[in-house]
Amino acid sequence: MTSTDATEVAAWLAAAPRITVLTGAGISTGSGIADFRGPNGLWTLNPAMQRMFSLDEYVRDPELRKTAWINRRDHPAWTAKPNAGHRALVDLERSGRLRALLTQNIDELHQRAGSSPEIVVELHGTLFGVECLQCNARTTMENALERVAAGEPDPACEICGGIQKAATISFGQALRADVLDAAVRAAADCDVFLAVGTSLQVQPAAGLCDVAVSRGAKLVIVNADPTPYDAIAAALMRDEISDALPALLAV
Ligand code: ZN
16 A cells, blocks of 8 residues: 555556456445445444345245335435436546446436447446346346336246245355456456555455455556455545545546
């Protein structure tokens, strides 16, 4: 870890032909979407909420599923707007140097800001899709929530009758292999790996930092709180992301 100043980090980023970015909940807090582990995080304020993210509990408990559908309906992502941090990454893509935008977020704010869907790798899936846990059929969240509004508190798969869930990754559920492969390739193939707004506590996403560093990339971490990867970072920034990111990528 170094006390590199922002000007020097901005110069690295400006000179890097290939930058891979990993974003976490911290980039969306500025858009009104609470993170999980921060001081005002969902799980910090209400540890019982973690149950909602366990696949075993979800399958076992119909009451929990009903609550989960209500939470999806009321999720701030439906109305949230991208912030300056998301927009700075759109500008980076336009400069032609964004190798990939890996995100742990399920809110689609990167796409809404203007990032190309082809460049965004949604490690933990998306809130806007629904998957059947039995036959893997995929539909839209909009469709499922229409059924909830019409009186089905836990809408089952229309093909096989199986339990449905948001197309997001729960605890106890593996990442999609093709998605993880794309992320590992992008981490291995960059000059700077920029981790933004992630506490780097969830694997395998956090391990992408190791992949990048072991292949010679500089790791830059922009996050309010310390992370387990700070020791191998070339630079750490603790500033507010919606201010820090546009400044770092301004060149
Ligand atoms: Zn099904």
